[in-house]
Amino acid sequence: MHLVFVPQIFISHFHGDHSLGMTYYIAHRNLAKLETGKIYVPASALDAAHALIRSQAALEQARRDYELIPVEPGMMVDFKRQMQMRIFGTDHRIPSVGFEVIETRSKLKPEYVGLNQQEIVALKRAGKEIVYPVSMSRMAYVGDSTIKVFEWHPEIMETEILITECTFLADDHYEEAHKRKHIHLRDLVNYLPYIRSEYIVLMHFSMRYTRQEIKYHIQRLIPAEYRERILLLI
Numbered sequence: 613m614h615l616v617f618v619p620q621i622f623i624s625h626f627h628g629d630h631s632l633g634m635t636y637y638i639a640h641r642n643l644a645k646l647e648t649g650k651i652y653v654p655a656s657a658l659d660a661a662h663a664l665i666r667s668q669a670a671l672e673q674a675r676r677d678y679e680l681i682p683v684e685p686g687m688m689v690d691f692k693r694q695m696q697m698r699i700f701g702t703d704h705r706i707p708s709v710g711f712e713v714i715e716t717r718s719k720l721k722p723e724y725v726g727l728n729q730q731e732i733v734a735l736k737r738a739g740k741e742i743v744y745p746v747s748m749s750r751m752a753y754v755g756d757s758t759i760k761v762f763e764w765h766p767e768i769m770e771t772e773i774l775i776t777e778c779t780f781l782a783d784d785h786y787e788e789a790h791k792r793k794h795i796h797l798r799d800l801v802n803y804l805p806y807i808r809s810e811y812i813v814l815m816h817f818s819m820r821y822t823r824q825e826i827k828y829h830i831q832r833l834i835p836a837e838y839r840e841r842i843l844l845l846i
């Protein structure tokens with residue numbers, strides 16, 4: 613599915629590689645006469661994001677229908693039935709957030725397990741609360757950050773699918789990772805024993821690495837026991 617048809621977009625921060633699609637998204641939803649797209653942005657970027665959209669609209673001499681919703685670390689956003697987005701802060705050069713998808717389902721209380729349909733209906737009619745909510749972390753997306761994000765938010769290591777940046781790979785680039793506030797694979801490897809996710813998706817590799825170099829460094833630095841859970845977005 614083309615991203616323009618996704619009704620809600622979450623933007624982690626406003627570096628161009630994460631945000632320049634925003635005005636395109638708005639313009640094409642308008643053109644296709646789709647319902648207003650909801651765009652969640654870090655609260656500190658709200659005014660500048662409005663200005664960016666207005667400038668683009670002025671250049672195109674067009675009217676734009678869109679909705680920007682400010683988010684801050686610690687917030688929970690209901691974005692779909694039984695689905696919530698938890699916003700967490702990341703450590704980057706400009707204000708930046710990550711997102712965790714949490715699904716909440718109703719589960720039958722243990723004391724009622726084994727009852728038949730009629731008995732359950734009777735309990736409901738009597739006004740008994742027979743279910744309780746169970747939350748599951750389905751996915752976490754780190755966006756851009758240093759390795760500190762795992763120290764600050766260890767709960768993201770329990771999610772089912774962890775998607776994280778891993779910009780730098782070569783030993784020569786270790787200092788640069790700290791300076792530019794990105795993750796170096798060497799630091800991520802230290803956290804692998806604690807990450808319980810079924811899949812760990814690595815992405816956002818520096819453009820200076822070829823596909824072969826990325827694979828080479830993954831083989832070189834990630835112990836074999838973790839490799840089958842690692843997916844590369846390259």
Ligand SMILES: [Zn+2]
Nearest residue numbers: 625627704756
């Ligand atoms: Zn960035």
Ligand SMILES: [Zn+2]
Nearest residue numbers: 627629630756
């Ligand atoms: Zn980036």
